Amino acid sequence: MRLHIRHETTYTYESPVRNSIQYIRLTPRNTPQQRIFEWHLDIPGETSDMIDGYGNPVTVMTLKKAFPSITLVAEGIVDLTGKPLTRDDSPFPPEVFLCDTPLTEMDDDLKAFAEQYSPNKRSLVRLMKHLREHIAFTPGVTNVTHTAAEAFKLGAGVCQDHTHIFIACCRHIGVPARYVSGYIHSVSDDHVATHAWAEVWLGSNWQTFDVVNTLNVAESHLKLAVGLDYLDVAPVRGMRNGGGNEHMETRAWVTEAAQAQ
Amino acid sequence: MLIETPDAGLFDELFDADNRVRPHCRMLENWLLESDENLIAEKRREADVLFQRLGITFNVYGEDQGADRLIPFDLIPRVISASDWHKLQAGLRQRVTALNRFLHDIYHNYEIVKAGVISAEQVFANSQYQPGMQNLKLPRNLYSHIAGIDLIRNNDGDFYVLEDNLRCPSGVSYMLENRRMMMRLFPELFAHSPVAPVEHYPNLLGETLRAASLQANPTVVVLTPGRFNSAYFEHAFLARQMGVELVEGADLFVHQNKVYMKTTIGPQQVDVIYRRVDDDFLDPLAGNPSSMLGVPGLYAAYRTGNVVLANAMGTGIADDKSIYPYVPDMIRFYLGEEPILKNVPTWQCRKKKDLHYVLDHLPELVVKETQGAGGYGMLIGPKASKKELETFRGLLKAHPEDYIAQPTLSLSTCPTFVDEGVAPRHLDLRPFVLSGKKIQMVPGGLTRVALKKGSLVVNSSQGGGTKDTWVLEDDLC
Numbered sequence: 001m002r003l004h005i006r007h008e009t010t011y012t013y014e015s016p017v018r019n020s021i022q023y024i025r026l027t028p029r030n031t032p033q034q035r036i037f038e039w040h041l042d043i044p045g046e047t048s049d050m051i052d053g054y055g056n057p058v059t060v061m062t063l064k065k066a067f068p069s070i071t072l073v074a075e076g077i078v079d080l081t082g083k084p085l086t087r088d089d090s091p092f093p094p095e096v097f098l099c100d101t102p103l104t105e106m107d108d109d110l111k112a113f114a115e116q117y118s119p120n121k122r123s124l125v126r127l128m129k130h131l132r133e134h135i136a137f138t139p140g141v142t143n144v145t146h147t148a149a150e151a152f153k154l155g156a157g158v159c160q161d162h163t164h165i166f167i168a169c170c171r172h173i174g175v176p177a178r179y180v181s182g183y184i185h186s187v188s189d190d191h192v193a194t195h196a197w198a199e200v201w202l203g204s205n206w207q208t209f210d211v212v213n214t215l216n217v218a219e220s221h222l223k224l225a226v227g228l229d230y231l232d233v234a235p236v237r238g239m240r241n242g243g244g245n246e247h248m249e250t251r252a253w254v255t256e257a258a259q260a261q
Numbered sequence: 262m263l264i265e266t267p268d269a270g271l272f273d274e275l276f277d278a279d280n281r282v283r284p285h286c287r288m289l290e291n292w293l294l295e296s297d298e299n300l301i302a303e304k305r306r307e308a309d310v311l312f313q314r315l316g317i318t319f320n321v322y323g324e325d326q327g328a329d330r331l332i333p334f335d336l337i338p339r340v341i342s343a344s345d346w347h348k349l350q351a352g353l354r355q356r357v358t359a360l361n362r363f364l365h366d367i368y369h370n371y372e373i374v375k376a377g378v379i380s381a382e383q384v385f386a387n388s389q390y391q392p393g394m395q396n397l398k399l400p401r402n403l404y405s406h407i408a409g410i411d412l413i414r415n416n417d418g419d420f421y422v423l424e425d426n427l428r429c430p431s432g433v434s435y436m437l438e439n440r441r442m443m444m445r446l447f448p449e450l451f452a453h454s455p456v457a458p459v460e461h462y463p464n465l466l467g468e469t470l471r472a473a474s475l476q477a478n479p480t481v482v483v484l485t486p487g488r489f490n491s492a493y494f495e496h497a498f499l500a501r502q503m504g505v506e507l508v509e510g511a512d513l514f515v516h517q518n519k520v521y522m523k524t525t526i527g528p529q530q531v532d533v534i535y536r537r538v539d540d541d542f543l544d545p546l547a548g549n550p551s552s553m554l555g556v557p558g559l560y561a562a563y564r565t566g567n568v569v570l571a572n573a574m575g576t577g578i579a580d581d582k583s584i585y586p587y588v589p590d591m592i593r594f595y596l597g598e599e600p601i602l603k604n605v606p607t608w609q610c611r612k613k614k615d616l617h618y619v620l621d622h623l624p625e626l627v628v629k630e631t632q633g634a635g636g637y638g639m640l641i642g643p644k645a646s647k648k649e650l651e652t653f654r655g656l657l658k659a660h661p662e663d664y665i666a667q668p669t670l671s672l673s674t675c676p677t678f679v680d681e682g683v684a685p686r687h688l689d690l691r692p693f694v695l696s697g698k699k700i701q702m703v704p705g706g707l708t709r710v711a712l713k714k715g716s717l718v719v720n721s722s723q724g725g726g727t728k729d730t731w732v733l734e735d736d737l738c
Contacts, residue, residue, distance in 0.1 A: 021558045023546045048518045050564045053393035060561045091395045098386035237546045239557035
């Protein structure tokens with residue numbers, strides 16, 4: 001499947017921003033699962049690149065002049081091959097993804113919930129389904145600082161929360177699980193195109209668990225970054241001087257592109 | 262003045278098992294016997310005033326913020342013979358070399374894990390492992406440029422490594438000031454004894470930090486969390502002694518993956534940061550997002566090789582108490598040598614068999630948290646109340662992987678001024694090992710002493726004091 005992606009993020013500030021620096025993770029890697037034909041970031045300010053410890057490409061942007069608003073655009077054309085994940089594509093052993101972080105913190109209730117499941121695929125699929133039933137997809141009730149335990153208690157959240165809760169449960173029962181950010185293509189237009197899901201290590205390869213869509217395959221998923229939690233993969237992490245309150249608006253279009261064969 | 266003799270069964274630094282003065286300490290004994298109590302009392306007061314004036318104070322955790330107080334300084338030096346130091350030095354070089362090799366290995370090809378010496382889970386599922394360091398090439402493959410190795414001498418007379426401090430080991434300013442104080446108060450003592458100098462430590466540190474960069478003439482700064490940090494005095498002291506800038510996060514900025522210091526004549530690029538800020542606070546865009554102590558963008562500059570951090574990020578994985586039991590194996594694995602310095606036998610409560618033993622022998626053992634530091638969260642079995650033992654029994658059963666246990670070692674003693682006169686008190690030793698083009702250290706280190714009778718806790722945060730540490734240049738005196 002060939003996809004065309006356009007993703008715009010605009011930050012508007014109360015007063016102009018001076019000196020801002022951002023880590024931007026909006027560039028997909030070329031892998032056997034996703035062939036990148038074209039990719040382009042349209043970003044104000046000066047940029048430089050780095051690869052983080054997980055192997056994610058990061059664009060570092062610095063702005064020195066005063067800006068009333070900033071718009072970041074990522075756009076490109078990608079082929080999703082539908083190939084399963086390779087044996088291991090991390091620069092370190094999967095055990096790294098057993099470690100808790102502040103965002104995957106559990107409480108006793110969540111631990112008790114996780115302990116009903118076993119470290120095998122069938123059981124984890126049940127875990128994913130139960131979580132999806134238990135946690136209503138409700139935008140606006142959580143934000144990026146909510147922990148797995150907090151979202152579980154609320155019984156509501158967005159893909160970020162579903163993913164944090166799922167990977168926290170996996171890690172708790174000894175299964176390495178990583179957080180993935182990216183885009184998803186869906187036939188209906190009303191769905192959010194920016195997305196988060198989990199990948200789980202089941203002894204010999206990584207497997208996709210998209211909790212929100214209760215999917216076990218990644219045919220329509222374009223991966224941007226992997227990490228221990230949202231903070232490791234956040235599309236934009238920045239600091240700025242001035243600006244006052246900020247308003248962030250993000251829109252993404254993922255559509256099937258005509259395939260010239 | 263009278264010197265109380267040590268308890269039988271303990272190793273004393275001054276007296277041997279038959280209460281005869283060790284030959285290399287004779288000069289010290291003569292001085293103590295000849296010294297008048299009133300004169301010594303006066304010198305002790307003088308030392309207090311001088312330390313206060315110098316501003317060498319210490320903020321005790323758990324007390325009010327900003328409640329600075331003096332770390333008690335004991336006038337009686339701890340003496341190490343030339344032959345003991347010779348062996349210690351070789352052992353420290355060997356150990357720190359292996360620890361740096363281990364850090365380079367696990368952040369690259371992790372051969373030691375592949376060889377089955379240590380399990381992947383113990384290294385990589387450890388919260389001290391920093392994924393952000395993976396495959397980052399560092400100059401000279403050095404991670405812990407400054408290491409503080411805590412040693413104790415057991416009643417068998419041998420030195421044992423209690424723990425390795427590879428993150429931001431502190432205390433070296435006390436080592437330097439203690440020596441200055443002794444030379445000022447008792448110059449005559451130094452005239453008659455071959456005490457090896459330590460004053461050149463800041464020179465060696467500066468040399469080490471410059472060698473951490475491959476730049477020809479690198480700009481070095483000391484990064485401090487600020488004046489509310491308990492070791493702020495030391496940060497300022499070392500920066501001044503080395504003649505480099507002391508900066509806080511807000512004094513630095515990152516542009517195009519390079520780090521700059523704001524100066525009155527414009528931005529100046531920084532090549533090496535001797536940072537005394539913890540990993541998670543170095544860059545709010547990579548670690549703790551609420552950190553005000555770091556520099557936004559610093560991680561990118563580090564990751565792209567444009568700045569060196571001393572010590573590196575992620576060194577905590579090598580000094581974690583759960584990794585400690587493997588250091589002798591690291592020495593064998595990387596260097597093909599037998600360890601010169603002994604490790605304390607350690608039970609890893611994560612292992613069922615070890616946990617069983619620990620629960621059965623709790624009153625004899627010392628139990629430590631794998632992530633703990635500063636002597637907090639620790640059980641000393643023989644000194645613990647029934648209630649404390651029960652509390653730890655519960656903790657061990659609930660979270661065995663968070664604890665290790667060791668036999669209660671009898672730390673050696675050394676005569677120390679106390680209210681009752683001169684009496685033996687337990688002590689340890691922290692030498693500072695510098696890794697640059699080569700491994701260097703000044704003879705000795707920081708000696709910490711537990712001032713409470715019988716106490717084995719030497720941490721300054723829990724009422725410990727310090728002593729000047731004398732390494733003799735030769736033992737023929």
